[in-house]
Amino acid sequence: MLKLAAAFSLMAGTALASGLEIQIEGEANGTVKIDLLEDLAPKHVAQITALAGEGKYDGVVFHRVIEGFMAQTGDVQFGRLGGDMSRAGMGGSELPDLPAEFSELNFDRGVVGMARSQNPNSANSQFFIMFKPGHFLNGQYTIVGEVTEGMDVVDAIKRGAGNSGSVVGKPDVMTKVTVTD
Template identity: 55%
Template sequence: MTRYLFLALASVFAMTCLAGTSARAAGDDLVIELKTGKVVIKLRPDLAPKHVERVKTLAGEGFYNGLKWHRVIDGFMAQTGDPTGTGMSGSKLPDLPAEFSQEPYKRGSVGAARTQDPNSANSQFFICFNDSGCAGLTGQYTIWGQVVSGMENVDKIKRGEPGSGTVEDPDTMVKVYVQ
């Protein structure tokens, strides 16, 4: 009887551990499919839970599929997430409050784009090309993710005009989803 109780408890423990592992792993990454390949972003709800939840919601709705990289500044960052492709719009959801942190911006950091109002982030975001270009953003822009693979594909996004970063015939995000 003790042996059967032990086996039953061991089975329950094993299933609980597996379920816990699946729950932790599910939804930890945002995948952006580009024409050059995939970009995988580790989401950081520990830094910006509201922003991560927004990105997951929009990706789940297919909002980001086909959107343009409308502002791309060489040596700085690539920005997307505006359904109009102009950099002047966002989703129909309300803007988000700032979730600033002291997590340093570096190559592959993903942050929330906003206006001069710190609480105006909505759906737009950017990916940093290098450490030095984005270092000044730390503590001033919400960081919600980090590219963990596919940065070579981010590097291939078509660059915009020097200064403004406006891109003529920009690249797009083919498909965006959470895994």
């Protein structure tokens, strides 16, 4: 997986940004480490790290998980464990939505992308981690990073039901999200 980041760094002469360390509990239990690509998506990485630094992602669930596709989380407004989960996935944060920062990188296994509505400039706080390649997303969603450790934990996240991937019952949760150097 480091191939993506290394290839980008070599081609663009850039370095990896800070990262995230995510503690997950539920059907999946463990730590996921993500390298963030600030030179690829500086506004998105700044927003994610600001939210993580404020503890906004702590206690947020994986509300949409589709087998063979991706696991989505990050709804800091409606996605808190213990709250009314009926609107999970419809919210964002108090920060403004972000303009798209599309790249030529591929959505491969372990890539982290920003979720958005139909409007390409509507990403805010939600993000997703790819289980498998999804090249149909290339150039349409902002890539912000890549899982470098803990893909086994991502693979174990509780799957959702139906085409929407909405998680029924108690979803897996990010208990603690820390910004790393």
